[in-house]
Amino acid sequence: MPVVDLAVSSKRDLNAALHALPANTNETHWHIANPDGAHALAAGVDAPVTIEIDGHAGYYCAGMNSQATIVVNGNVGVGVAENMMSGRVHVKGDASQAAGATAHGGLLVIDGNASARCGISMKGVDIVVKGSIGPMSAFMAQAGNLVVLGDAGEALGDSLYETRIFVRGAVKSLGADCIEKDLRPEHEEILAKLLHEAGVEGVSPTEFRRYGSARGLYNFHVDNASAY
Amino acid sequence: MCGIVGLFLKDPALEPELGRLLADMLVVMTSRGPDSAGFAVYGHGEAEHLKVTVRGPRLDEVEAALADIATAIRRDTHLVLSFPVFAEEQVRGWLALNRPDLVVTGTGKRIELYKEVGLPRQVADRFALPAMRGTHGIGHTRMATESAVTTDGAHPFSTGRDQCLVHNGSLSNHRSLRRQLEHEGLTFATDNDSEVAAGYISWRLREGDSLTAALEAGLEDLDGFYTFVIGTENGFAVMRDPISCKPAVMAETDRYVAFGSEYRALVGLPGIETARIFEPEPAHAYVWERN
Numbered sequence: 151m152p153v154v155d156l157a158v159s160s161k162r163d164l165n166a167a168l169h170a171l172p173a174n175t176n177e178t179h180w181h182i183a184n185p186d187g188a189h190a191l192a193a194g195v196d197a198p199v200t201i202e203i204d205g206h207a208g209y210y211c212a213g214m215n216s217q218a219t220i221v222v223n224g225n226v227g228v229g230v231a232e233n234m235m236s237g238r239v240h241v242k243g244d245a246s247q248a249a250g251a252t253a254h255g256g257l258l259v260i261d262g263n264a265s266a267r268c269g270i271s272m273k274g275v276d277i278v279v280k281g282s283i284g285p286m287s288a289f290m291a292q293a294g295n296l297v298v299l300g301d302a303g304e305a306l307g308d309s310l311y312e313t314r315i316f317v318r319g320a321v322k323s324l325g326a327d328c329i330e331k332d333l334r335p336e337h338e339e340i341l342a343k344l345l346h347e348a349g350v351e352g353v354s355p356t357e358f359r360r361y362g363s364a365r366g367l368y369n370f371h372v373d374n375a376s377a378y
Numbered sequence: 379m380c381g382i383v384g385l386f387l388k389d390p391a392l393e394p395e396l397g398r399l400l401a402d403m404l405v406v407m408t409s410r411g412p413d414s415a416g417f418a419v420y421g422h423g424e425a426e427h428l429k430v431t432v433r434g435p436r437l438d439e440v441e442a443a444l445a446d447i448a449t450a451i452r453r454d455t456h457l458v459l460s461f462p463v464f465a466e467e468q469v470r471g472w473l474a475l476n477r478p479d480l481v482v483t484g485t486g487k488r489i490e491l492y493k494e495v496g497l498p499r500q501v502a503d504r505f506a507l508p509a510m511r512g513t514h515g516i517g518h519t520r521m522a523t524e525s526a527v528t529t530d531g532a533h534p535f536s537t538g539r540d541q542c543l544v545h546n547g548s549l550s551n552h553r554s555l556r557r558q559l560e561h562e563g564l565t566f567a568t569d570n571d572s573e574v575a576a577g578y579i580s581w582r583l584r585e586g587d588s589l590t591a592a593l594e595a596g597l598e599d600l601d602g603f604y605t606f607v608i609g610t611e612n613g614f615a616v617m618r619d620p621i622s623c624k625p626a627v628m629a630e631t632d633r634y635v636a637f638g639s640e641y642r643a644l645v646g647l648p649g650i651e652t653a654r655i656f657e658p659e660p661a662h663a664y665v666w667e668r669n
Contacts, residue, residue, distance in 0.1 A: 225655055266660065
């Protein structure tokens with residue numbers, strides 16, 4: 151089990167070592183000590199390994215992740231799991247802005263809160279936030295599911311495409327073209343599965359409300375000019 | 379880009395460490411602003427005395443000419459003159475008459491304000507920041523976007539007594555706001571947009587606003603991107619624009635409140651492992667004051 155102490159070795163060497171891992175590597179569980187808010191930790195990993203970061207990470211942690219399970223025992227800065235393709239990223243603390251931005255796949259779990267623009271332009275990732283999310287979350291979100299156990303800030307889902315948003319708490323306001331929709335049995339199924347995968351116990355899918363696109367902004371329509 | 383750091387102490391036992399802690403924070407932010415750096419430190423202030431920080435060449439001459447009324451502390455290109463309040467006109471008069479080339483970077487009971495072009499490490503060392511003591515301090519590392527890389531364009535900006543502001547971002551209505559503030563009697567030393575923001579806050583405070591009210595008024599009147607950190611004689615404030623365009627992270631313990639553009643800047647602070655780490659909300663004025 152490799153342990154990399156960033157107090158004594160360089161982040162570039164760490165990321166280079168992670169990038170070089172073959173799919174059948176025996177080094178399947180990595181520990182990173184003293185991250186001290188460094189940026190781009192474990193970004194660009196493409197191997198089925200587990201990487202634990204023991205402390206707070208900076209920007210773009212686990213960005214572009216494929217296959218790997220990346221656990222942060224702390225907070226993360228802007229853009230955690232940005233453009234993730236697959237795998238799982240678990241933040242035990244809070245996340246800064248743009249968590250899971252543009253991510254195509256995989257699961258992002260945030261135990262604390264995520265600030266502004268969580269899931270902006272998400273393209274298929276599933277995001278579960280156990281706390282609350284900040285303003286302008288899921289802006290132009292295209293596919294995937296955003297599950298929030300707490301509250302959502304202003305302008306949730308502005309200019310949304312087909313992402314499903316589930317919020318258990320209060321929504322401060324909905325963005326342009328985002329509306330509340332019925333929570334049907336198929337949505338409860340999705341929710342139950344994601345809550346289970348995120349390790350959430352004792353919360354029923356029926357406690358959530360669903361939000362999605364009114365599909366009014368898909369094509370230019372002169373009557374909508376003020377909303378563009 | 380640009381990097382901001384700020385440290386406001388609650389525990390007087392940390393006061394001798396202020397400069398060292400602030401210098402370390404500033405140096406970490408070099409990657410966000412390698413062009414120039416500056417900082418304001420709120421140190422000791424004698425009763426009925428004023429401190430004026432001036433910057434420019436041939437400071438020995440100033441020190442000698444004012445030796446009868448002012449004590450002077452020379453730090454590289456800056457000179458801090460300390461004198462009784464009643465001598466203010468005399469000092470200012472002498473400076474205006476004999477050395478109009480000098481720039482006054484800050485005036486107040488406790489503020490000292492230093493800025494220079496160069497890497498933050500060099501700037502901190504030139505002014506011996508690590509050895510400074512005080513109750514609070516604010517620093518900035520600059521990557522110029524709105525105006526040239528000059529010492530004048532470096533932050534912090536001070537437009538009122540014991541007031542200073544650092545800014546990460548850019549304002550889009552600073553020209554019109556500048557004209558408006560000039561009508562109100564404010565003067566500006568540079569073309570910099572951040573100096574206008576500093577002037578705006580000074581104007582609101584002059585008109586009787588509390589620091590919180592001044593910042594809240596700014597949410598209406600300042601258009602653009604900003605994370606501000608502001609110092610007053612006894613206060614420390616943080617505000618971000620309504621879409622929180624520019625980064626900010628804060629740490630609070632029983633001993634201090636600290637601000638960094640990135641968490642990396644805070645990792646050297648004592649007790650950071652157990653500090654409350656949080657991201658300041660957009661469009662919210664955070665203010666701490668000492669009695």
